[in-house]
Amino acid sequence: QKEVEQDPGPLSVPEGAIVSLNCTYSNSAFQYFMWYRQYSRKGPELLMYTYSSGNKEDGRFTAQVDKSSKYISLFIRDSQPSDSATYLCALAVEAGTASKLTFGTGTRLQVTL
Amino acid sequence: DTAVSQTPKYLVTQMGNDKSIKCEQNLGHDTMYWYKQDSKKFLKIMFSYNNKELIINETVPNRFSPKSPDKAHLNLHINSLELGDSAVYFCASSQGILSGNTIYFGEGSWLTVV
Numbered sequence: 165q166k167e168v169e170q171d172p173g174p175l176s177v178p179e180g181a182i183v184s185l186n187c188t189y190s191n192s193a194f195q196y197f198m199w200y201r202q203y204s205r206k207g208p209e210l211l212m213y214t215y216s217s218g219n220k221e222d223g224r225f226t227a228q229v230d231k232s233s234k235y236i237s238l239f240i241r242d243s244q245p246s247d248s249a250t251y252l253c254a255l256a257v258e259a260g261t262a263s264k265l266t267f268g269t270g271t272r273l274q275v276t277l
Numbered sequence: 278d279t280a281v282s283q284t285p286k287y288l289v290t291q292m293g294n295d296k297s298i299k300c301e302q303n304l305g306h307d308t309m310y311w312y313k314q315d316s317k318k319f320l321k322i323m324f325s326y327n328n329k330e331l332i333i334n335e336t337v338p339n340r341f342s343p344k345s346p347d348k349a350h351l352n353l354h355i356n357s358l359e360l361g362d363s364a365v366y367f368c369a370s371s372q373g374i375l376s377g378n379t380i381y382f383g384e385g386s387w388l389t390v391v
Contacts (some may be wrong), residue, residue: 191305205384207367207369208382210379210381232308257376258376262325262333263374263376263378265380267320269319270319272321
């Protein structure tokens with residue numbers, strides 16, 4: 165079993181839809197939860213960052229962490245064609261150790277007009 | 278200004294060759310990384326350097342040798358290239374080694390071994 169599981173998609177939604185992207189993980193030591201967006205032929209860029217459990221909102225994006233279920237989510241409201249990309253969840257264990265991100269395989273999202 | 282830049286962006290080479298990928302960051306960060314993304318888009322850490330010192334080496338074949346001449350540069354040299362080395366290699370950097378520091382990625386180097 166992989167440490168982090170993520171549905172690879174592709175996920176196709178119409179413009180304006182609410183998108184839900186999810187990851188599950190097995191290692192309860194993960195404390196830092198991130199979402200990266202990767203456009204085709206580009207490097208990943210940090211989209212959202214959450215420490216421990218809870219919600220975080222930034223514009224049209226909301227990240228949720230449920231540590232009891234080992235489940236993290238990214239919601240995109242009013243999705244736009246420019247949101248079409250691969251979304252990778254990335255997790256890290258507590259500070260005090262050398263930083264090492266463990267990534268999901270990424271979900272490819274296509275927002276259509 | 279590109280924060281983390283790596284060259285070349287595309288590289289096609291024959292099996293058995295030796296090749297290098299160069300990386301530079303202008304963010305003033307202390308920590309640099311090499312990540313590998315395979316054909317299934319799975320992104321995995323290979324190496325991490327902090328202040329030119331190797332701190333993470335993730336069971337990578339010793340044909341891969343990173344070198345950090347200074348804090349702003351981390352190069353990756355690959356000897357005796359194999360077909361399975363075909364992947365996208367991402368350089369990255371962060372302010373420090375501790376978890377919680379944001380990691381910034383370069384745009385990737387597409388390596389194809391034929």
